[in-house]
Amino acid sequence: MATVTSTGRLRTAAGAGVYLVRRLTWRTFAYAVLTAGAAIMLLPFAWMLSTSGKTLGEAMRIPPVWIPREQVMVEVAGEELPLYRVEVAGEVRQLALLERTGAQGVFVDPADPSQRYQLPLQEAKRVTRIRFRWENFVVAWNMAPFDRYFLNSLFLAVTTSLGGVITSIFAAYAFAKMNFAGKNWLFYLFIGTMMIPGQMLLVPNYITIKQIGWYNTYQALIVPWIATVFGIFLLRQFFKTIPDELWDSAQIDGCSRFRFLWQFVVPLSRPALVTLFLFRFIGSWNSFLWVLIMTRDDAMRTVPVGLFAFSREAGTDYHLLMAAATMAMAPLVLLFLVAQRQFIQGVARTGLK
Amino acid sequence: MPKKRLDPKLRRRLGENVEAYLYLLPVLLILGMFTVFPLFRAFYISLFRWPVVGEREFIGFANYLRLMTRDRDFWEALRNTAYYVAGSVPITLLLATGVAVLLNARLRGRVIARSAFFISYITPVVAVSLVWRWIFHRFYGLLNYGLDWVTDRPPLAWWVSFSPIDWLNEPRFAIPALIIIGVWQFVGFQAIILLAGLQNIDRQYYDAAKVDGANAWHVVRHITVPLLTPQIFFLLIISMIGAFQLFIPVFILFVGGPGPGGAARTIVFYIYETAFYEFRMGLASAASYILFAIIFVLTLIQFRFSRRWVFYGG
Numbered sequence: 001m002a003t004v005t006s007t008g009r010l011r012t013a014a015g016a017g018v019y020l021v022r023r024l025t026w027r028t029f030a031y032a033v034l035t036a037g038a039a040i041m042l043l044p045f046a047w048m049l050s051t052s053g054k055t056l057g058e059a060m061r062i063p064p065v066w067i068p069r070e071q072v073m074v075e076v077a078g079e080e081l082p083l084y085r086v087e088v089a090g091e092v093r094q095l096a097l098l099e100r101t102g103a104q105g106v107f108v109d110p111a112d113p114s115q116r117y118q119l120p121l122q123e124a125k126r127v128t129r130i131r132f133r134w135e136n137f138v139v140a141w142n143m144a145p146f147d148r149y150f151l152n153s154l155f156l157a158v159t160t161s162l163g164g165v166i167t168s169i170f171a172a173y174a175f176a177k178m179n180f181a182g183k184n185w186l187f188y189l190f191i192g193t194m195m196i197p198g199q200m201l202l203v204p205n206y207i208t209i210k211q212i213g214w215y216n217t218y219q220a221l222i223v224p225w226i227a228t229v230f231g232i233f234l235l236r237q238f239f240k241t242i243p244d245e246l247w248d249s250a251q252i253d254g255c256s257r258f259r260f261l262w263q264f265v266v267p268l269s270r271p272a273l274v275t276l277f278l279f280r281f282i283g284s285w286n287s288f289l290w291v292l293i294m295t296r297d298d299a300m301r302t303v304p305v306g307l308f309a310f311s312r313e314a315g316t317d318y319h320l321l322m323a324a325a326t327m328a329m330a331p332l333v334l335l336f337l338v339a340q341r342q343f344i345q346g347v348a349r350t351g352l353k
Numbered sequence: 354m355p356k357k358r359l360d361p362k363l364r365r366r367l368g369e370n371v372e373a374y375l376y377l378l379p380v381l382l383i384l385g386m387f388t389v390f391p392l393f394r395a396f397y398i399s400l401f402r403w404p405v406v407g408e409r410e411f412i413g414f415a416n417y418l419r420l421m422t423r424d425r426d427f428w429e430a431l432r433n434t435a436y437y438v439a440g441s442v443p444i445t446l447l448l449a450t451g452v453a454v455l456l457n458a459r460l461r462g463r464v465i466a467r468s469a470f471f472i473s474y475i476t477p478v479v480a481v482s483l484v485w486r487w488i489f490h491r492f493y494g495l496l497n498y499g500l501d502w503v504t505d506r507p508p509l510a511w512w513v514s515f516s517p518i519d520w521l522n523e524p525r526f527a528i529p530a531l532i533i534i535g536v537w538q539f540v541g542f543q544a545i546i547l548l549a550g551l552q553n554i555d556r557q558y559y560d561a562a563k564v565d566g567a568n569a570w571h572v573v574r575h576i577t578v579p580l581l582t583p584q585i586f587f588l589l590i591i592s593m594i595g596a597f598q599l600f601i602p603v604f605i606l607f608v609g610g611p612g613p614g615g616a617a618r619t620i621v622f623y624i625y626e627t628a629f630y631e632f633r634m635g636l637a638s639a640a641s642y643i644l645f646a647i648i649f650v651l652t653l654i655q656f657r658f659s660r661r662w663v664f665y666g667g
Contacts, residue, residue: 027460034455038469041541045472047495048484060493167383170376179366180373193388197648199598199621200641203628204391204398227383257372286477288601293629304479308605311483318487325480336475340468343475347542348549 051322053132059319070131074110083110083127086119094127136323143313143320146327148299149306153285154331156221156302161280163226165273172235173261177247190229199289206293220294221302225284231276234350238272239265275346278339285332303328399638406632416639427640429615430623436528437619438596441535446588448536449543450581456544457551467548470541478538482605485534489520489606496520521606524616531617534602539595543588550584551577582663590655597648600625620644 046066051059054068072083074096081096086107088095095107095117105124109115140146174180175187205224214220242265250260266273288304295301301309307328314320336343359367374381399417402410420427452470456463473481488495497517504515520530558576567575600621603612611618611626618626620640628637 027458030455030458030460034452034460034463034466037452037455038466041470041473041537043495044481044484044488044537045476047488051487062493062498064493064495064498167379171380174373174376178369178373178376180370183373186377190384193384195594195649195652196388196392197594197598197645199600199624200395200645201388201391202624203634203638203641204394205387206628207398207634208386208391208394224383224387227380227387229384232380282475286479288479288604289625304477307477307479307483308609311605312608318490318493321483322487325483328480329476332475332477333472336468336472344467344471344545347471347474347545350546 048322048325051319052136052326053134054136054319055133056317056319059322067130068132069128072127072129076108076110077113081108081110084124085127086117086124088117088119097124133319136319137327140310140314140320140323141327144306144310144324145298146303146306146310146324149301149303150331152300153302153304156218157281157284159222160225160284161277163222164228164231164280165277167226168228168231168235168276169261169266169273171232172239173265175232176236176239177242177244178257190232194229202289202293209294215294216296216300218300221291221300224290225280225287228276228280231280234276235269235272238269242268271342271345274339274342275349278335278342279346281335282332395638395641398634399636399642401635402633403635403638404632405634409635412635416636417643419636420639420643426615426618427620427623430618430620433528433617434597434599434619437531437535437599438593440528440532441539441596442589442592444532445536445539445543445592446585448540449547449588450585452540452544453547453551454577456548467541467545470544472541473538474542478601479605481538482534482602485530485602486521486606489530491517491519491522494520522613524612524614527607527612527616530606531599531602534606535596535599539592543592546588547581547584550581554580579664583665586655586659586663590652593651593655594648597644 050066050068054065058065058068073080074083075081076096076098081098083094084097084105084107086093086095093109096110098106098108098116100106100121101118103121104118105121107117107119107124109117175183209215209220214223246264247257247260250264255263285302286304287302288308291300291302291305292308295305298306298309307324310324311321314324400411400413402412402416456467456470460466487493491497497520501515501517503509504513518526520526554577558580559572562572562576598621599619603617603619603622604625606612607617611622621644624637624640624644627633627640
């Protein structure tokens with residue numbers, strides 16, 4: 001029997017079978033590769049989280065342990081003793097280790113301390129339970145003024161993102177909907193500045209910031225970052241899609257441009273504004289070199305710079321380093337989980353013109 | 354009132370001009386002060402011997418001459434950066450294309466997979482680099498353990514024997530380690546952009562190809578890839594510009610230093626240490642300008658060549 005599919009290809013029953021098998025193989029393959037890839041991408045985070053709950057000794061165990069555990073202790077006659085799983089006369093029992101004598105151990109029954117057994121230690125297995133050491137976070141938190149770092153980072157992220165959104169709204173509106181002398185010329189100039197690698201401006205900006213007395217101040221960390229050419233382009237594209245008739249009719253009703261911008265354009269552009277805010281927020285939270293150079297005091301540090309300073313102090317205490325790294329990431333990961341769609345759509349949009 | 358003498362139409366135009374420039378004022382001021390002015394100022398500074406304190410001395414192009422002819426650290430930085438760019442840019446793009454194609458297949462759970470790939474892009478680079486420093490640990494790191502595990506059993510065990518790599522202390526592994534971080538960090542971001550491009554391709558093209566009896570390879574070669582070239586080009590440009598400015602992972606991985614024997618010294622690291630460890634602002638500015646020139650020229654070249662291979666719709 002032969003059927004004609006919608007694409008016009010003649011397909012026999014055998015052909016359909018081959019097609020189905022091929023499709024199935026492709027899907028299985030796609031699943032396998034995608035799952036493996038996603039797992040590899042997440043592995044560093046899992047490793048970080050796992051290490052952050054370990055003791056230093058556990059962190060340095062080979063093969064690595066993924067889930068931190070601890071020895072179970074029992075109280076026997078007022079003494080804390082480690083619990084073991086041992087075989088006594090063909091029966092598996094949980095006994096506490098009282099003392100070691102060479103390869104042998106003296107075990108007692110926690111329920112009945114008078115019962116003692118001499119058994120080879122080799123055959124005894126430690127009884128452990130899962131134990132995530134939350135106290136690592138407390139220790140790391142107290143080793144450096146992280147509360148200050150977080151406050152600084154939050155303050156700077158909010159102010160620079162809000163500032164960036166506001167200045168971009170104005171500039172983007174001018175470029176999208178207004179006519180003024182030198183518009184094209186300015187527009188190309190703005191595009192041009194996007195090609196300048198930010199890092200090459202560090203030295204002159206450092207000198208400028210020092211000269212105007214902003215070194216080691218918040219304004220040095222805010223003001224230069226509230227103008228964003230990327231943001232202007234993003235919003236301009238969005239504003240352009242708003243029909244001109246809206247402004248025409250608002251104008252007839254005697255609405256000023258400024259009011260029109262805030263009462264109509266801004267609410268209509270919420271998705272673009274949210275995207276811009278999120279990207280500025282992340283950019284600010286992650287900024288490192290600028291803060292490192294423009295500040296001197298510990299009290300001015302942000303989370304990334306503070307984390308770096310902490311990492312020098314903590315040295316090779318990787319369990320504490322990972323606890324601190326987890327804390328530094330947490331706000332952004334939470335933000336991402338809440339606003340996944342905005343992030344991903346925002347990025348997707350930047351690639352489509 | 355003198356205003357009355359103006360033609361109302363002209364007055365409106367004038368008003369619009371004034372208002373537009375008022376709207377642009379904050380951005381113009383800030384960009385002028387912290388982007389345009391420093392661009393010229395960096396060049397000015399680069400013509401001086403400019404210590405932070407003490408006498409400045411005009412020395413013409415001596416800083417550039419020194420960088421180009423006898424500054425070994427700078428040449429090393431150029432080489433390392435070129436190695437990093439040449440490694441990370443194509444690998445990331447290739448992997449991202451693969452991921453995008455897979456994400457484009459309508460599989461269940463692809464929303465989760467998308468986020469899993471993307472999240473490395475938004476996590477703080479400093480924190481992430483610290484995690485990688487731990488992963489690269491010679492004895493207790495996850496990477497060496499994983500490599501050992503994989504090479505210890507068939508089929509790899511038949512051909513390979515693995516001894517732990519000292520990622521962070523052996524010069525020849527410094528840049529590869531940074532490439533691994535870079536690829537991991539940006540593959541998801543690039544995949545999302547490519548995925549958007551894939552989803553933007555009109556289904557009609559595929560249907561037409563089917564009617565014409567094209568096989569899968571032909572479809573990829575003559576439909577998917579050409580229609581994806583705008584995204585590929587965009588990513589090529591921005592990832593190259595980004596890769597040339599690598600700094601934070603170097604700084605964190607090698608604890609504020611340039612890596613074993615300077616093997617991880619990138620151009621931006623060179624600029625940083627010259628300006629803020631050695632306080633030679635003039636020399637650092639000259640290096641900035643060379644970095645700018647390199648990026649500028651390479652971007653121009655790519656735009657030139659793009660006409661041959663980038664396809665912006667019919």
